[in-house]
Amino acid sequence: MRRFKTPVTAALLWDTVHEAFLRWVFWGLFGLSTTLMLFFLFLLRIDLVEGARATVSLFGQSTGRAVEVAKLVRQVHAGVAAFFYMFAMFLAVFASATLMPAALERGRVELLVAKPLRRWHLLLARYGANLLVVTLNTCYLIGGVWLIFGWKAGVWHASFLYAIPATTFMFAVLLTVVALVSVLSESAALATMVTFALMVTSPILAQHQLMMKLLSSEWSRNLWKGLYYALPKFYDVGSLNMDLVMGRAVSEWAPVWSSAAFGVVVLAAAALLFQRKDY
Amino acid sequence: MSAAIETSGLTKVYRTWWKRREVRAVEDVSLRIEPGATFGLLGPNGAGKTTFVKMLLAVAHPTAGSARIFGLDCRCPEARRPVGYLPENHRLPSYMTGRGMLDFYAALSGMEARRRRKRAGELLALMGLEKWGGTRLSKYSKGMLQRLALAQALMHQPRMLVLDEPSDGVDPVGRRQIREILRELEAQGVTIFINSHLLAEVELFCREVAILHRGRVALLGKVRELTAGKGYKLTAAGVPDRLGEELRRRAVAAASRDALLELQFPTREEANQALDLLRREGCEIESLVPTTSTLEEVFMRTVNA
Numbered sequence: 335m336r337r338f339k340t341p342v343t344a345a346l347l348w349d350t351v352h353e354a355f356l357r358w359v360f361w362g363l364f365g366l367s368t369t370l371m372l373f374f375l376f377l378l379r380i381d382l383v384e385g386a387r388a389t390v391s392l393f394g395q396s397t398g399r400a401v402e403v404a405k406l407v408r409q410v411h412a413g414v415a416a417f418f419y420m421f422a423m424f425l426a427v428f429a430s431a432t433l434m435p436a437a438l439e440r441g442r443v444e445l446l447v448a449k450p451l452r453r454w455h456l457l458l459a460r461y462g463a464n465l466l467v468v469t470l471n472t473c474y475l476i477g478g479v480w481l482i483f484g485w486k487a488g489v490w491h492a493s494f495l496y497a498i499p500a501t502t503f504m505f506a507v508l509l510t511v512v513a514l515v516s517v518l519s520e521s522a523a524l525a526t527m528v529t530f531a532l533m534v535t536s537p538i539l540a541q542h543q544l545m546m547k548l549l550s551s552e553w554s555r556n557l558w559k560g561l562y563y564a565l566p567k568f569y570d571v572g573s574l575n576m577d578l579v580m581g582r583a584v585s586e587w588a589p590v591w592s593s594a595a596f597g598v599v600v601l602a603a604a605a606l607l608f609q610r611k612d613y
Numbered sequence: 614m615s616a617a618i619e620t621s622g623l624t625k626v627y628r629t630w631w632k633r634r635e636v637r638a639v640e641d642v643s644l645r646i647e648p649g650a651t652f653g654l655l656g657p658n659g660a661g662k663t664t665f666v667k668m669l670l671a672v673a674h675p676t677a678g679s680a681r682i683f684g685l686d687c688r689c690p691e692a693r694r695p696v697g698y699l700p701e702n703h704r705l706p707s708y709m710t711g712r713g714m715l716d717f718y719a720a721l722s723g724m725e726a727r728r729r730r731k732r733a734g735e736l737l738a739l740m741g742l743e744k745w746g747g748t749r750l751s752k753y754s755k756g757m758l759q760r761l762a763l764a765q766a767l768m769h770q771p772r773m774l775v776l777d778e779p780s781d782g783v784d785p786v787g788r789r790q791i792r793e794i795l796r797e798l799e800a801q802g803v804t805i806f807i808n809s810h811l812l813a814e815v816e817l818f819c820r821e822v823a824i825l826h827r828g829r830v831a832l833l834g835k836v837r838e839l840t841a842g843k844g845y846k847l848t849a850a851g852v853p854d855r856l857g858e859e860l861r862r863r864a865v866a867a868a869s870r871d872a873l874l875e876l877q878f879p880t881r882e883e884a885n886q887a888l889d890l891l892r893r894e895g896c897e898i899e900s901l902v903p904t905t906s907t908l909e910e911v912f913m914r915t916v917n918a
Contacts, residue, residue, distance in 0.1 A: 342721055346721070352709075353708055436706075442703070442705070442706065445698065445703060446721070449693065450690040450693045450723060451721060612674055613672050
């Protein structure tokens with residue numbers, strides 16, 4: 335039989351994106367993003383007062399305090415970036431939690447793994463396409479809001495766009511958890527719960543310096559530290575995101591590297607378990 | 614020439630770690646299926662048929678033993694390239710259209726885009742689904758999905774088809790149509806491996822069968838010989854290897870199970886000659902029973918033995 339060099343990866347990526355479109359996941363994300371952009375477009379006003387100073391008003395209600403335009407825009411940017419970091423993440427995890435296990439459900443996975451391709455290829459392509467969908471949405475949402483702010487206030491702080499890589503990066507890390515739980519359980523609900531649990535516990539674990547003083551026993555301090563260093567630092571990367579958007583110097587990049595290491599290990603574990611799993 | 618399928622001591626044991634219980638789904642199955650054969654794997658529910666097929670296609674991993682497809686280790690992805698697979702209880706993605714589904718799975722089998730488009734049209738027509746190609750699978754009936762799944766297995770013109778319960782949910786007309794398609798493929802030299810519990814279907818189509826019972830091969834032979842008129846089944850214990858080989862050559866079917874050798878002879882004379890040889894060697898005769906002609910009876914006898 336003749337063998338063709340075919341874009342198997344392209345077919346796998348396209349299938350996931352296609353599924354995201356046809357299952358309304360993609361449209362749901364874009365719809366909500368568009369609603370948010372419309373909110374900023376119509377309900378948030380920045381009025382120039384005395385040239386370089388401005389006031390901000392929401393739903394027609396002004397804060398009444400005129401501040402420097404550039405500073406005001408930067409503050410609004412930071413608030414919006416923090417909101418998006420949380421909002422987009424919850425939304426993206428929720429959407430992805432159905433896409434990842436869908437391909438692994440019984441009756442469907444057998445046909446896929448019996449094809450002449452390696453299982454890790456299948457998993458990574460699914461992961462990559464999922465990440466692509468969310469990255470596109472993040473670019474659309476943050477890029478769109480940046481354009482709206484620039485157009486309305488005439489201030490173009492490019493640092494706001496740092497929210498795109500920061501949000502995408504954290505999502506890429508959390509998506510590895512979705513992948514691992516999906517491989518283990520094939521359950522979208524469990525994948526969502528575990529990932530949300532990591533997001534919610536991150537700000538608590540981030541208080542490790544305070545907890546070192548409060549915890550009485552050595553083992554509980556070690557456990558706290560261990561969990562803090564081992565798990566993805568959703569909260570710390572969020573703070574780092576704010577620093578970048580505000581144009582402040584980033585004091586520590588360790589949360590990025592350790593979260594990335596967590597993601598690599600979890601994704602490798604997911605691929606390994608998928609390789610060994612019986613269907 | 615490499616066998617289309619060759620398994621050696623293939624075993625699958627499922628373990629539940631919390632109860633430490635073992636389920637031996639498939640045990641020490643050694644089969645050799647030649648290219649171009651039409652082979653039926655039979656067995657009652659839970660006999661290990663689907664597990665055997667899954668191990669063959671690396672969907673499940675063997676606990677022991679090995680399987681080769683056209684000479685390649687089945688764990689190697691390249692071994693699965695010439696195989697078209699129709700799994701049991703498949704769930705085709707409901708968001709896809711018929712044509713889209715055929716295109717996607719054929720792309721994964723390494724088929725180029727232009728050929729995929731042409732072939733999808735041909736197969737949709739062959740399965741009587743040409744008007745449904747652009748319709749989402751959520752609108753398909755069970756029988757239509759089964760025919761489409763078979764089309765999926767045929768897309769890349771495989772050298773071997775592995776079909777797990779191929780006529781599941783298909784009406785009698787559809788079954789006949791599937792059988793005709795498979796006959797045509799057989800004429801083209803495609804190896805066809807059918808896993809089914811529908812004995813009449815296997816009897817009508819397959820040339821060779823194996824009956825799997827409690828994970829082991831209980832009987833193996835050619836359908837024509839197993840069902841050719843009345844015959845005799847001789848079961849003996851303690852048969853020396855050399856005599857065993859000799860008797861296997863004389864018998865129309867033979868199987869080893871739990872240290873017993875089961876032999877099927879078409880005539881009383883041949884059964885008596887075998888009996889004499891076994892007696893001369895001091896082997897123990899477990900039973901000598903007359904056999905009847907349908908595969909169903911062969912099956913029932915084997916499973917109830």
